[in-house]
Amino acid sequence: MSVDTGAPVLPGYEFSGWETTDAVVTDEQFAMPDTPVTFTVTWMPRSDTPFTVEYYQQNAIDDSYTLADTFHGEGTARGNIPLKEFEGFLLTPDSVTAADSFKIRSDGTATLKLYYERERFAVTYAYAGRAAGDTVLQATSYWYGQTVTFLA
Structure with missing residues (x-):
């Protein structure tokens, strides 16, 4: 049996094929067994998924924060976002936690806001x-x- 399913699309990923344990597939064909066959799509993360990091620094005259820099980059979907160091500033503990748990979204809409306390x-x-x-x-x-x- 030959089935043309076409290549599915998932933002941030490349289609890498179909997998099954229900039949032996050779050259994209298989003999239909006497049981249902289920195929599962496999994906490879793309390395060009866009993301944004906004870096905020604590003001010298009050406890507010001002946007100091913005980084627009590309990375792997579900990958980590780079941190940045600024002289005279330390990344806040909440920002460290956020950065550790934050992942690049496959749809390219990831924006991480990092806050730096003034020393x-x-x-x-x-x-x-x-x-x-x-x-x-x-x-x-x-x-x-x-x-x-x-x-x-």
């Missing part, structure tokens, strides 16, 4: 001529990239 660093003012650890006039922390006004 804080200390600025210490001490009396002149004193060794480190002696009397400190003031110690304050500032966000990376924040404008610091020097104490007079």
